[in-house]
Amino acid sequence: MTLKQLAKELNLSFSTVSKALRDSHEISAATKSRVLAKAKALNYQVNPLASSFRKQKSKTIAVIIPEVVNDFFGPVISGIESIAQQKGYHVLIYLTHEDVEREIAITQVLQNGRVDGVLISLSEQTTDTTHLDNVRQKEIPVVYFDRIVENTDAPKVTTDDYCSGFNATEHLIQHGCKRIAFLSISQNLSISHKRLKGYEDALNKNGIKVHTNLIISCERDDEKCAATIRKLLKQKNRPDAIFAAVEKLALKTYEICHELKLNIPTDVKVITFSNSYTAALLNPSLTTITQPAFEMGNEAATILFKMIEKKGYQSMKEATTLASQLIVRSSTK
Amino acid sequence: MTLKQLAKELNLSFSTVSKALRDSHEISAATKSRVLAKAKALNYQVNPLASSFRKQKSKTIAVIIPEVVNDFFGPVISGIESIAQQKGYHVLIYLTHEDVEREIAITQVLQNGRVDGVLISLSEQTTDTTHLDNVRQKEIPVVYFDRIVENTDAPKVTTDDYCSGFNATEHLIQHGCKRIAFLSISQNLSISHKRLKGYEDALNKNGIKVHTNLIISCERDDEKCAATIRKLLKQKNRPDAIFAAVEKLALKTYEICHELKLNIPTDVKVITFSNSYTAALLNPSLTTITQPAFEMGNEAATILFKMIEKKGYQSMKEATTLASQLIVRSSTK
Known part of the structure; x- marks a missing residue:
């Protein structure tokens, strides 16, 4: 399949198709x-010459994340950007807003030589990559x-989600909890799993x-999510702890809990993954598992630049796991 | 001054200088x-032909901000990005880390046709633009x-910082405060002013x-900043309110206050500019002036795209002011 054949199939001029593939602003x-x-x-492949032309470095990397209104992705971006500045690279930011269609559209646009590498944290809808x-x-x-995703040989940087989940739960058990509810946002996500x-x-x-009725996947919608938690905490045999x-x-x-006049930690203990610096000032102060977000961005960017700078990048398949920290505060005492 | 003359002055080849000005990766x-x-x-000016070549749209805008580990700039980015996605534009993110030298270096790199427009929130060190x-x-x-900066005819989008400062202070006075301290990070900043x-x-x-001894500019360094506030609250005639x-x-x-066993709001009332969604859950809940951060990003991007799309962009000089919201909670009651 050549560009000429592709143009014919589309009933468009060679030039239009060529420009469209290069994401020219002249094309709608x-x-x-x-x-x-x-x-x-x-299955049209860009011709090898054009592709080699593309290999002129764009000196740009793309960061694709679900959202940035969040205490986690902020420091991640900061960690990525600090490495990129050292390397003299530019950083493009794309938000998927947890929408897999948007994620797919973004990755398509990035294939035209705009970037030399991609860092991604998947949307909650993404199951296929x-x-x-x-x-x-x-x-x-x-x-x-x-x-x-597990089933890829691309490098992955994560925190020790399994261990953290285990330790947080044991912490609650050691403090006398027997009915511990587990709340997550999407069962698709590797981190939730x-x-x-x-x-x-x-x-x-x-x-x-x-x-299984204590393992709850909450809706994105704020009101629906509140209703789910309210129902859980209003039931007779309510949980004695929430692991969010x-x-x-x-x-x-x-x-x-405030609304239902339930005391934290006496009635319900609460523990969560969180990177918020206000956790210590909440009423009561909140026990957290804190991820090294800045370091995660740093590490992921470091691996990406190794791949960009070396030719044999396809051989890099490492999975890096960073340790999170359990910080015990009043909400589980 | 031509590129040839510039090369001669530098004792470099024409090609090296040309590549350097285009930020080529081949040049150190x-x-x-x-x-x-x-x-x-x-005062070398890129030649008009090269400049007109540059006018091929990059379909990219740059966002230059002090930091992203912050509840304000996260939603701002989200607001900018939502408009950029509609327009089919890419968004580059640059962090100055409050360093004016870095801010200058970033803007220099952006002059080579990499972007079609720039959105910026200045570093705390920036006085000259x-x-x-x-x-x-x-x-x-x-x-x-x-x-x-005030002294530019470029468009500006801000919130009603003066009115918010006035209203927050009157709110404290109405609740009986007479010695109100004002804490800020940098006297350079327009928002602080x-x-x-x-x-x-x-x-x-x-x-x-x-x-004037109640108007305090705090250091960036965490420990020094804590020492300044500690000294303020330990003095005999300590303030009865802090406006941060x-x-x-x-x-x-x-x-x-926790450390010194001072009760908020009985001993000291506290009010602040904040976009944190945890303010309501703090101990005690924190009275805030909340800026429309997402809307600010949205508005700034909308104006920028109008300028990019129109030729007569230099005529746009508008100053847009968005209203913030005073949300009264327990810390000032």
Whole structure:
């Protein structure tokens, strides 16, 4: 399949198709997406010469994350940017807003030589990563961080989600909790999976039955999420502890406990993954598992630049695990 | 001054100088900065043809901010990015870490056609904006937001810092406060200036003398900043309220009050500018002036795209002011 054949199939001029593939501003968005769709369907490969031209470094990397209104991704960006500045690289930021279609659209745009490498933390909807495999096939290295897929040989940087889930649960058990609810946002996410597995294994090890009705996936919608937690805490046999896989759910639990006049930690203990510097000042102060977010960004960027600078980047398949820290405060005492 | 003359002055080849000015990866950082310095000293202007070539849109904008580990700049980025995605634009992020030298270096790199426009919130060290005027002279539009300079005819988007400062101070006076301290991070910043002016005017209007020893500029260093607040709150005639121009200083005040066993709000009332969603859950809950951060990013990006899309962009000089919201909670009751 040549560019000429592709143009013929599309009934467009050679020049239009060529410009569309190079993401030229002269071509409408509608035409571009038509061209991209057809190119994909016919498995059209950019010709090797054009591709070698592309290998002139753009000196730019892309960071694709779900959101930035969040105490975690802020320091991650800072960690990435500090390495990029050292290397004289520019950093493009893309937010998926947890939308896999948007994530796919972003990765398509990045295949035209705009970037030399990609750092990504997946959206909660993403289960298949063909779109990122396509980026890698164009010899643009990809490093996954935090929210990853297991079934790829691309490098991955995560924190010890399983161990953290296990330790947080044992901490609650040691403080007398027997009915521990596990709240997460999406069962798709690698981080939710591993944190949940740690939770289940800690219960089993301590002879506590795993109740599936205490494992709850909360809705994104704020009101629905509040309703779910309210229902959980209003039931007769309510949990004596909440283990929140993300901070947002712990803060929502604080609000609902306040509303229902439940005392934290006497009635309900609360523990969460969180990077918020205000956790210590909450009422009561919140026990957290804190991820090394800045270091994660730093590490992921360091690996990416090794891949960009070396030719043999495809041989890098390492999985790096950074340790999180359990910080015990009043909410579990 | 032509490129040829510039090369001669530098005793470098035409090609090296040309590549250096285009930020090519083939040229060392040292040579690039030498070339840039000389070009600046000799007031070398990129030739008009090259400049018109540059006008092929890069479909990229740059966002220059002091930091991202912060509840304010996160939603600002989100607001900018939502407009950029609609327009099919890419977003580069640069962090100055409050360092004016870094800010200048970043703006120099952006003059080579890498971006079609710049959004900037100034570092706390920035008093002169020649580096941004240079960007604008290359016909790359610049929009200032939040931390701005007054003496420019570039568009500016801010919140009503003066009114917010005035209202916050009157709120404290109405709750019986007579010795209100004003804490800020840098006296350079436009936002600090205006918030302080609002504070002073509210005191004057209510017949309270302005004490310059209650107007305090805190250090960036965490320990030094804590020492300053500790000293303030340990003095005999200590303030009965703290008005913090940034959230970090309010949280530090909480810590020091806890340490000194001072009750908030009985001994000391606290009010601050803050966008943190945890303010309501602090102990005690924190009265805040909350800026519309997402909307600010949105508005600044909207103006920038108008300038990029229109030829007559230099005529846009508007100053847009968005309203902040005073949210009264327990820390001032």
